[in-house]
Amino acid sequence: MQDDLFGAPPAPPPPSLPAAAPSPAASMPAAPAAPRKAARGVLPAPDGESWRALAAQLPAGLRMGVSTWSYPGWDGLVWDGVYDASTLSKKGLTAYGQHPLLRTVSVDRSFWRPLTTEQYAQMAVQVPPDFRFLVKCPNVVTDAQVRSEDGKGQSPNPVFLAPELAVQQFVQPALDGLGEKLGVLVFQLSPLPWDWLRRSGALLERLAQMLAAVRLALAAHPQVIVAVEVRDPELLTPELARVLKAQGCTYCLGLHGKMPPIEAQLPLLRALWPGPLVCRWSLNRCFGAYGYQDAQKKHDPFNEIRSEDLHTRSVLATTIAGITGAGQPAFVTISNDAEGCAPRSIALLAQALVAGQPQPSQPSQSP
Template sequence: MPVGQFDLFGGAPEPAAKPSAKAADHRAPRRGDSDRAVPPAAQDSHLAGLGAALPQGVHLGTSSWSFPGWSGLVYEGSHSEVKLSRQGLGAYAAHPLLRTVGIDRTFYAPMAEADFRRYAGQARAVAPDFRFLVKAPMLFTGPRLRSDDGQWTDNPAFLSAALATAQFVQPATQGLGDSCGPLVFQFPPLGPRFTRAPQRFADALAEFLLALPRLYGSAFYAVEVRDQELLTDDYLAALCAGGATHCIAIHARMPPAATQGRFWRDAGRLPLVVRWSLHSGMKYEEAKERYAPFNALVDEDPEGREQVAVLIAEAVRREIAAYIIVNNKAEGSAPLTIHKLADRLVQRS
């Protein structure tokens, strides 16, 4: 692990698994692959009608977009992961139900304004009202750093508003422009230093949020935590003071979405943000292995889906925008989960 990175879960990093021949084929661009455009998958009239029936302000999308297994669901034909990463966003944004997408690569390293601008241009070319959810680099949300020799040190960039502004907020907002939606600060499990004294985290968070620049248009701040001990009234007060909302994380470490809903509801009139990351009771690598290549619903979660639908319906009633990001590890295939969710939303309305 390079100097300056930290282990999100506090354990020793595992060696990277050797990719299978099938996986390697997805990642390696084939001869002539870069010369072909990525066309959107053909969609039937039902899907088009479903997209037209979704309430305005409801932004459904997935966590990233470069999955070769989505051939026939989002993309037409077979394309490598590299190809989809570079040129697949326009086809993704042409899907009737996909009105937002999560940019996850920024969690691991800051991204240049020019890259944000390129993404925005690809999406706006086919969907002017498309929005991006962008994760802040973990450099600003992890309190400890781990060196190559396994030594842990305090992270001087942790909750540094000045660095977060220069390396994340400004490039993202200036590059994406009107296409910028939630800027999400996702905090990994923070350990007993904060979970045993949650007010310490709330106070530091409030100071951090208050020092960030004010946002305009459709851009706003959201905070996601992975320690349920941090969900306190002090945490809610920090969100309110800093003008941010709680990002509801559907994850094995967190309470149900319905329980977390009050931290969005009581934070004011900011949009609803939900990230459905992982199927209940599963670990990330377990879900990844079980669900690849992410082209079918393997373990459906109708109860979790209903909780999300109820929250979206509440946002619609309150005339507040909603951003729902679904990961493949939630049920097996994020586009198919979104299809089911959209069906339920239209039924409710």
């Protein structure tokens, strides 16, 4: 299994999707329509059902989704028409949850401000019973610095990785609000100042204490995956793997320019095997470590693939196949900043997975 998981990537998928699904490179309507009035809610794109045959061929333990769902440019892909971003933010999740390929979503706004139990509960009632959420911990817990509005560190964060705060402002509200629909809790450590990086032992000890408190709060919910994502390559060490393994947690693959490419991060997953896959594909490496604004400018309105990354998609498909093939769950979320259009990236990844599956043997025929 490990040879499959960490071996050479499969050949790039063929340019066309299976006949049952529309091509992810299909052109969008020529002229933008006026935003719809959504008094009765946002409706799913009718063509979404054509993806169901492809979705049925994917591993049962795989859940793919996007980071944030309020993009008007997904008209015809996820929504039945053009809605403004505010309407989609409030009412689009129900339509999103009906798309056959979208079985999870990354709740990123919880990173910037803690959400309440009621806010989580409002999201939970909008999706099907088998839908699962991936939620990011507030940065008041996971950032070692108190930052200004422009992101510059101002002073040390006195509650960095505080166990009680992590449970009270993140774990418990998410668990109470989402219930059985909570899939993954992600603790993304913001880029660390040198003072912490040079004292990695103290950092990992503090991380271990917080994760132990989180696991205790989840004692009655062992199905919830706890994942740690880092933004400093220096932390990809055997010591981090030992801490995560000891606390029953996993490493979240963070795919963007600040971290090494996917194949350089996979050894940490090997050290944690057997275990689940959690992956957040946030930014195409061609934009560098700080190229989110450049990616947004190039990809807007986020309705087509404009920065294709066949290599990352191929290695990710191999990784998913290996982990789910061994009976482990996999959560993969993709941003528009990865290739230009997250729903199309997911469709292409699904196609790569299906194309790489061994075909059932045919009975031999007598000559």
